Amino acid sequence: MNNKLSTRDFSMVISLLIIWAIFTILSPTFVSSRNLSMLMIEFSIIAILALGMFLVILPGHIDLSVGSGVGLFGGIASVLVFQYSWAAPLAMFVSLILAIITWWLMGMLVVKQKIPAFIITLGGLLIFKGSFWLVIQNSTIPVVKGGNVNLYSLLTTYYLPAYVSYTLCLLVIGGVAYRKIVSRNQRKQYGFTVENVEVSFMKVFVTAQAILLFVLVSNEYRGVPLPIVILATLATLVYILTQHTKFGRYLYAVGSNEKAAFISGIPVEKLVIMSFATMGAIVALTGFMQTAYAGSSTTTIGNLMELDAIAACVIGGTSLKGGRGNVMGVLFGALIMVSLLNGMTLLAISPEIKFIARGTVLTLAVWMDVRLAND
């Protein structure tokens, strides 16, 4: 069920198509392979953060601190790389660990001390911002010493060579098909009704086409951007996590009825702490990508990203009360937000209008979503 399309999802597909249509009409460049690649990179960054946010909202909490977190942990890494000339991987690893610990602590405070996540993370927002500025001394810290490249800087600038992306793409399609077959057989052997072969085949086929098309378009420019690969991997993980593992299902359970979950013997506290820790890791990852994207740590990195992440989740039909939402939705939500911004930048629309448009779309999308959910 959770993996079948709902009116909800349709509503989003529609909004997305509308937005794309409008921009394409206003400026055909919008669908140029180059711009699409750019869009994909920007999309990956927001979407990854949104996935993390999803894992926190699912059990009914929220995280306002991710924005400044992105700045801080991106900053720590670049300071280590640029000023202490550590190797990029090491620097990123350390910063990652720090982030996980920090969020783990916040999670502890939330569950053990029963302080609402809203507050803890609001506090975090302020503390991380301050620390961030201290760490980079309000200056500009590049992610790599003069002009050359490292793992850090490549995060958002590397494109897969054609052959790699084709192999990958084949593997993925193969995987999907295999999984389909397996689950069909399992369903058979358990004597469930099995959708007839054509349908299954179509499903796989369509998926395959979509992926292939994407690879082709990207290769037209420079190839599949690394960020999108990272996103794809993470998304798949989170999908499996939330739909097909205990941890994920428990997140839903806790989100929709904590008391019941507890009585059913679910380790509520551990669960929440873990979801926060995961968020920490994702924040760090986003931090690296966002900083790499800007090329250097500056005081403004990450500003308001928490809002974008939350918006993405909510537009994607995640309930802020917890217990409802799914990965697909979140991805769509993020894609809507990003397309909007990218398109408007392409049209050099003035900031005032950008704000208004963002606000309107956010509200409309959710409104549409709610309407559809209610009939």
Place this chain on the structure above:
Amino acid sequence: MNNKLSTRDFSMVISLLIIWAIFTILSPTFVSSRNLSMLMIEFSIIAILALGMFLVILPGHIDLSVGSGVGLFGGIASVLVFQYSWAAPLAMFVSLILAIITWWLMGMLVVKQKIPAFIITLGGLLIFKGSFWLVIQNSTIPVVKGGNVNLYSLLTTYYLPAYVSYTLCLLVIGGVAYRKIVSRNQRKQYGFTVENVEVSFMKVFVTAQAILLFVLVSNEYRGVPLPIVILATLATLVYILTQHTKFGRYLYAVGSNEKAAFISGIPVEKLVIMSFATMGAIVALTGFMQTAYAGSSTTTIGNLMELDAIAACVIGGTSLKGGRGNVMGVLFGALIMVSLLNGMTLLAISPEIKFIARGTVLTLAVWMDVRLAND
């Protein structure tokens, strides 16, 4: 019930005293009459907004849009005054009405369309910001034409003449004493336990002293600042509203169990809409005061004020789930926040540290609050 002092309130008084003590030691100027007046003005502005937020959180909603609202409706008024040379009172009145309508609409969307307030007001945040910049064309619009004064500019710059404040102060004390006596008699006549006379007297006496002290100190500088009078009035109103009227009772009921409230014949929807409308009025008022304080509408007016307002409520023991909290708490919360900022500014502490300190205190205060609530 709610007007008895709880451990909660004590926890706040203590935190406040600690903060004040520290600052006074670090810089005696902190308790200079001038600085206290300044502090009172800054306090009034935040506290007023926080009271509005309180009315929205009580029935279980939240408002993220107040920050940009403050900017926008302050801006509208000053544009009308400065560019269209309207009379200040008229301009403010119009802007006020607009604000009320806007929030009334947001309320409608929340209750009729069932869109979570978090989203609506997040949308509002973006839309108002955009509109604000449009309205003032990213420029700086003074609240009054060249150098002279008007009702608008006086909002934060007028100080009551000594004799007025003394009369006021006497009236207030009289009122308190009278109310005390009345309620004692009523309790007697209904045969409830009555606290013994000494206690009652002490209470009144202490209040009286506090007020008197405040007036004396203020007069040492320029007199009681108008903003604090506005705040006092509003606070009293909101206190009566929430503790001694049907409306207030209903707010608590809806906040703690909307369904039951509805079945019990409470006009839930009307109620929420009204609380939003009230918020609108308060936002406009805050907008005027904040803008008057800065002397002119500029693009940054109101930034992040929503966070301060929410923080004030939460520090003051208001539950974000709704249904719990009281005016006294909110005032204390606001006072803590403001004292902190004012003190650090006085010590010329660098912004980074300010952020960190704010975050820490917010978390600590709430943590303390929660701990005390749990024992």
Place this chain on the structure above:
Amino acid sequence: QNQVTPPSNRDNQIVIGLSLDTLKEARWQKDRDIFVSYAKELGADVLVQAANSDDTTQMQNIEALISRRVDVLVIVPHNGKAMAKAVEKAHEAGIPVIAYDRIIQDCDVDVYISFDNVKVGEMQATFLLDSLSNHGKIIRIYGSKTDNNAFLFKKGQDNILEPYIKKGMIEVIHEDWAEDWKPENGKKITNAAISLHGENFTAVLAANDGTAGGAIQALTEEGLAGKIMVIGQDAELVACQRIVQGTQSMTIYKPLKKLAQRAARLAIDMAKRKVIVAQESTDNGKINVPTIAIDVQAVTKKNMEQTIIKDGFHDRKDIFNE
């Protein structure tokens, strides 16, 4: 030395209040450090405030400084119009005010000392024209539309460019405001321009080194870095590094040391109620403010040595990161 000192400080210790727009950019930290250390040499104390580019905060900061009874106020207004009120308040308290780097409008501020931002914009434009020999397609990245300094820079650039744009010698193929001065926005804007118009443009005129950095990031990824000239301003360290690497063509160096030290001396003189002599004057809408102007310099690979490094604004080894 036998001047009237305000009653506030019983000891003759002079206290200067320095209210900065922001410390978020490296440049202002330098201002602060130089100003403070020099003032100390001259035997004065300095209270520093930074407002995170927020007018209300800056008002509060100044209120605080007045509460602390400083002898003189040095203000770097985030927004020249908004700080008029602050000046009045200071004067009510009998404290003289110096406008530092940015004029404060519509009030009787005592002195204005700066290299003004309009001039900076003009200088950028002039350099652009010279090195393009007045012809070419360019991208313009303005600063945060909510920050009126962005408008000052733009004004300066326009003063020079307008005629050429009218004549069609300079064609602006893409222009946009970088929200919040964010480098990534500078990058997005540049990307948008490339997506729209391909690679046929010759220069990017950015509002500061931060946004310039964003633009260069985009160009690098496009393989255009170095081929297309990028102009910024502020002489941030990274900018200087880019200049020596050749990815950025020019930045504007504002000899902060001169400015800050001059300002510090000025402040102390005013605190001692000495008479100030200023050649120029600037109309701030209310009065003609006595003005002390300090020249700015365009910095390129060529004159890096004579300017930045000579003044010790940045160390050579940092710039060439050896």
Place this chain on the structure above:
Amino acid sequence: MGTLNFSAKNIIKKFPGVVALAGVDFELRAGEIHSICGENGAGKSTLIKILSGIHPNNSYEGKLYLGDESLELFSLKDAEKAGITVIYQELALIEEMTVAENIFLGREPTRNGIIDWHKIYSESQQLLNQFQIDIDPTACLGELGVGQQQLVEIVKALGKKSRILILDEPTSALTEKEVKVLLVILKKLRNEGISCVYISHKLDEVFAVSDRITVLRDGRSIATLDADKTSRGEVIHCMVGREIDNLFPRNKTSLGKTLLKVSNLNVTNRKKEVLKNICFEVKAGEVLGIGGLMGSGRSELLLHIFGAWGKRSSGTVEVQGEPLEKHTPAQSIKKGLVLVSEDRKIYGLIIEKDIGFNLSLSSLDMFSGLFLLDSQREFVENDKFFRSLKVKAPNLESIVENLSGGNQQKVVLGKALMTDPKIIFLDEPTRGIDVGAKLEVYELINQLTEKGYAVVMVSSELPELLGMSDRIIMLCEGRVGGTFVNENLEQEQLMSAAMEEN
């Protein structure tokens, strides 16, 4: 090893202000069904919470024993390890999840980390079949009625294959039919050597299944009786400390004019026809009983008339001659119509506030002048109801959440009555309350009808319907299946009306 006695010795449990248990001895023999009876607030649930580790070992005095060695429970987990499974008074299910997921919640089978959904679905199907419960395991729990959810909860517990099963009022939301199913299941389990603690206020169930009965009163264990050697009378006597001869003391009153008239009412919800062509009327002084199976639309009917549910596609509702449509509960109450809903926790009470707050909630108009509330008068009024309803609690300031079910129910009733209504809708008014409290509710109904009020009472318990109502309507899939005047009626007649095929 399913053959060990589970016993509690001299348990004392105090809560701030209340002594919930003041020395309880309880022994559960292997392979017996042991019922616990007691008034509301006698301490049954509290005892259960102790037996299942919710109130951890150190939070009370007394000891637990499994066999002869003492058993220390600090958490649910411990209890589960010891083979103890509990079904609590309030459901512990996730509405958003499927039936199957709920059944396996907390113990999902996994294949190298991945949940084996197929296994979950097929096994839950088997479980459901095994107990002849026909619910689709892939259905979303939220779509089921309370009764069916209750069954799912039970299946979930049974699925854990534990040695000791504790059920706290499992049947409060079940229909006769579902109850029968459950009782069969329990007996089956007993024969498999699983011992079981059974709590219910429905004595006929208690006598139907239990081997022994322990009676609690005011937190003390009064007696432990062998089911086949004792009688209802004795049990009730132990519970309430006095004889109760007539369980249903309905005394008819002369009927007045028609107060409520409903004619060909059709109601839809989410575009689904739920109530079809319903007609009935209620006269002053009359008690109209409404029966039917779970999901037959009884609560929905009341809720709609009250203005709290569904869209009316056609038909009229008249209260004292005036039509009601597109109205809100607020308006209904003004017109003299009140509803006491079936789920007091969700639709009845502001659980976290005190008794006074709740009692006066619907009647604040009475106490508010232009603007202000007269809290003194409010208090006096509250106090009147507090006493007249004999709510068992320290005072008006005590928090409703800490009251036992029955007392909570009284508070809800008090709230309704304070609005001084003409017509009163009671939806399952005696659900989960004890004989004594029931009696009080019935007395109340009598008083009301004597005062010339009209009462509409929905109940799933046929005896109650037959005992208390003057006329009875049986609903069947949203239609009126039959209307009866309550004279020498038989349960069978009602049942057939409720299930009659159209």
